[in-house]
Amino acid sequence: MxxxxxxxxxxxxxxxxxxxxxxxxxxxxxxxxxxxxxLTVATVDVxxxxxxxxxVTSGTDMVIQQIKAQLDRLVPVxxxxxxxxxxxxxxxxxxxxxxxxxxEPRVEALRIAEAFRARVIDATTNSFVFELTGNTDKLDAFLxxxxxxxxxxxxxxxxxxxxxGARTI
Amino acid sequence: xxxxxxxxVAAQAGAEVLLxxxxxxGVEVIFGYPGGAVLPIYDAIFKQNAIxxxxxxxxxxxxxxxxxxxxxxxxxxxxxxxxxxxxxxxxTGLVDALMDSIPIVCLxxxxxxxxxxxxxxQEADTTGITRPATKxxxxxxxxxxxxxxxxxxxxxxxxxRPGPVVIDLPKDILINPAxxxxxxxxxxxxxxPQTDPDPALIEQAVALLKRAKKPIIYSGGGVxxxxxxxxxxxxDFVRATGFPVTNTLMxxxxxxxxxxxxxxxxxxxxTYQANLAMHDCDxxxxxxxxxxxxxxxxxxxxxxxxxxxxxxxxRSSINKSVHVDLGIVADAGKAIAALSxxxxxxxxxxxxxVLAAWWSRIEEWRAKDCLRFKQDMSKGxxxxxxxxxxxxxxxxxxxxxxxxxxxxVGQHQMWAAQYFHFRQPNRWMTxxxxxxMGYGLPAGLGVQVxxxxxxxxxxxxxxxxxMNIQEMSTLAQYRxxxxxxxxxxxxxxxxxxxxxxxxxxxxxxxxxAALPDFVKLAESFHAEGxxxxxxxxxxxxxxxxVTSEKPVxxxxxxxxxxxxxxxxxxxxxxxxxxxxxxxxxxxVGVTDAGMALV
Ligand SMILES: Cc1ncc(C[n+]2csc(CCOP(=O)(O)OP(=O)(O)O)c2C)c(N)n1
Ligand SMILES: [Mg+2]
Numbered sequence: 081m082x083x084x085x086x087x088x089x090x091x092x093x094x095x096x097x098x099x100x101x102x103x104x105x106x107x108x109x110x111x112x113x114x115x116x117x118x119l120t121v122a123t124v125d126v127x128x129x130x131x132x133x134x135x136v137t138s139g140t141d142m143v144i145q146q147i148k149a150q151l152d153r154l155v156p157v158x159x160x161x162x163x164x165x166x167x168x169x170x171x172x173x174x175x176x177x178x179x180x181x182x183x184e185p186r187v188e189a190l191r192i193a194e195a196f197r198a199r200v201i202d203a204t205t206n207s208f209v210f211e212l213t214g215n216t217d218k219l220d221a222f223l224x225x226x227x228x229x230x231x232x233x234x235x236x237x238x239x240x241x242x243x244x245g246a247r248t249i
Numbered sequence: 250x251x252x253x254x255x256x257x258v259a260a261q262a263g264a265e266v267l268l269x270x271x272x273x274x275g276v277e278v279i280f281g282y283p284g285g286a287v288l289p290i291y292d293a294i295f296k297q298n299a300i301x302x303x304x305x306x307x308x309x310x311x312x313x314x315x316x317x318x319x320x321x322x323x324x325x326x327x328x329x330x331x332x333x334x335x336x337x338x339x340x341t342g343l344v345d346a347l348m349d350s351i352p353i354v355c356l357x358x359x360x361x362x363x364x365x366x367x368x369x370x371q372e373a374d375t376t377g378i379t380r381p382a383t384k385x386x387x388x389x390x391x392x393x394x395x396x397x398x399x400x401x402x403x404x405x406x407x408x409x410r411p412g413p414v415v416i417d418l419p420k421d422i423l424i425n426p427a428x429x430x431x432x433x434x435x436x437x438x439x440x441x442p443q444t445d446p447d448p449a450l451i452e453q454a455v456a457l458l459k460r461a462k463k464p465i466i467y468s469g470g471g472v473x474x475x476x477x478x479x480x481x482x483x484x485d486f487v488r489a490t491g492f493p494v495t496n497t498l499m500x501x502x503x504x505x506x507x508x509x510x511x512x513x514x515x516x517x518x519x520t521y522q523a524n525l526a527m528h529d530c531d532x533x534x535x536x537x538x539x540x541x542x543x544x545x546x547x548x549x550x551x552x553x554x555x556x557x558x559x560x561x562x563x564r565s566s567i568n569k570s571v572h573v574d575l576g577i578v579a580d581a582g583k584a585i586a587a588l589s590x591x592x593x594x595x596x597x598x599x600x601x602x603v604l605a606a607w608w609s610r611i612e613e614w615r616a617k618d619c620l621r622f623k624q625d626m627s628k629g630x631x632x633x634x635x636x637x638x639x640x641x642x643x644x645x646x647x648x649x650x651x652x653x654x655x656x657x658v659g660q661h662q663m664w665a666a667q668y669f670h671f672r673q674p675n676r677w678m679t680x681x682x683x684x685x686m687g688y689g690l691p692a693g694l695g696v697q698v699x700x701x702x703x704x705x706x707x708x709x710x711x712x713x714x715x716m717n718i719q720e721m722s723t724l725a726q727y728r729x730x731x732x733x734x735x736x737x738x739x740x741x742x743x744x745x746x747x748x749x750x751x752x753x754x755x756x757x758x759x760x761x762a763a764l765p766d767f768v769k770l771a772e773s774f775h776a777e778g779x780x781x782x783x784x785x786x787x788x789x790x791x792x793x794x795v796t797s798e799k800p801v802x803x804x805x806x807x808x809x810x811x812x813x814x815x816x817x818x819x820x821x822x823x824x825x826x827x828x829x830x831x832x833x834x835x836x837v838g839v840t841d842a843g844m845a846l847v
Contacts, residue, residue, distance in 0.1 A: 095439075096438060096439055099376075099388065099390075100376060100377075100380065100386075100388075103377070103380060104380060107380055107381055111381050142568055142572065145568060146565060146568065146569055149563075149564040149565035149567070149569075150565045152564060152565070153409070153410075153563060153564065153565055154385075155384070155385040155405055155437075155439065155440045156439055156440075157439060158438075158439045
């Protein structure tokens, strides 16, 4: 058993949209000392009042299994899926990135944005707001490049994820 | 999908609807304490006779009473308290019930919905505070949700791994008319615990057990929670296999003691034979226990060479701290029944020669007689606490009565587990997971309410008993003749023992000066007070206690410096157990790392 090897896991949880459900999930992570690297939540089924929570976490395999089991026994939880483990999946997040710059750095920022297929969604003579969608690594790489060019503010959505193919949660 | 039950036309006040739902859930008793926010419920209680209300003296007592009631009957225990301080006083009991998997529904009053969040008088964020203290909780914000939530709460409390559920009830919800709905056909949208074992896994388990050379069966509170039939099935299965069996603290009573196949309790203060058999076994079958740290000792030295099978209704208990080879999610009763059937079907013969060899090693360990102690029988001699429990057991066995034992927390609790024997489940109520001092007296109260003719004894320490002593007043009011048997060593004995063994004998704050006179204290609470100061007085005090028709406090003055052995110190392994002074000295397995543990 790889008892000590840590891995990342993207876990999706389908929950009833009731009051306090997010607090239950985050309280579980805080109370049991699990990491949360990213967390997103939104209603995905209006008729049945269900929300989907996507959590990126890390731990040994035993810990990840434990996180799954702990989530699964929360009363308002319908389904828990470890997307990382259960087959190929796609994960995306979106960021809005404000760069305050003029002159050469401004031109350079725009050039890099084009290479990353980031969209300019706001511009003034000394600023841009870029919109960039991609996996976490891509967003991180873009931010690294923007930092010396006048990166001023970032707003990220956190990760949304789904399995590839016909499989559903 | 089920058809939604029809709401009844003439809507009653929320409080009436609440009581109607409780009645439909079969509730007969509520343990509670009133206050402004729940007055509408008390008004509704006043107008009916079906549900009895027991007025405790502190809300913490109500939860432990409900725990005792639940654990001794298998039913859900019900608590009713007011908002704010009423609700916060329940937190310890709720966590206690959560840790020991006791089904409780706790109704808490709340300020009216329009005041929530305003820091209103006696407002507390009860659902926020109790979220990690419960299996689940609810805040009823709409009258139409009220009856459904009550039914759901009972379902959640008793199904799967049982636990406490809080329903927070704003005062306007209790006053305003609310529609009634009955118990739904589909109990829950999302919560559907798995109770049937996977037959293929059961066959694998049996195959492993049949080929075992040094097997052991280790069962816990899950077997008790699965109902008396599960304990009976366990006995049949163990006898069919001829394997040794040990119980956790929470599991005592599932297998009758004494019995040749029974090795006694295991764990920190378990028997030598049980712990060494756990350490040396080659196949371990855990049914309804959770590899608690009080049981495993140092994890990396826990039963190092065994193949482990773990049956638990809670998937998250499997592979939580101990890696197991075969995990089976199931109700303990159903799993044992399946194991028994598969055991008969699998025609593999158990190798009786190797099993006999295993038993002869176990008998060598048993021959150590690890619970041996010396009692000086001369007149005026100091009472050994072990002897007091032994006599309590022997004398109560002479009575043809149902006996229920509750305990407080400390050395006396461990001595009770070691020297009192149980032949049936649901007769032993103790705070195992949380270790809550003050549990035993109110728990005994709850047991006595459920079993008015039984002999209910709280085996107590003089420190613990003071934590909920106010419930003596409740005993008097309802004529509940609970007996409190105090092993009075004037010390927080378990704390003193750790200080002696782990902290160089620095007895910091573990001696209680100015204890009350327990005899007078009993009398002031309309109970009978008795005292035994030396061994020659013990039997008489016990006999007077068990024959009294009143609540009794028996103050048993015991050896102040006695330690509870055997002991696996924190951070030590099963085979590094310390035996008592009656046994030849051996190296003490105390390490610095262990000292940092609890
Ligand atoms: C509410 C609570 N506070 C503190 C403790 C820690 N503790 C465990 S045993 C113990 C001493 C109990 O003393 P006593 O009731 O006299 O029992 P004894 O060990 O002497 O038999 C203490 C303080 C606890 N378990 N519960
Ligand atoms: Mg004491």
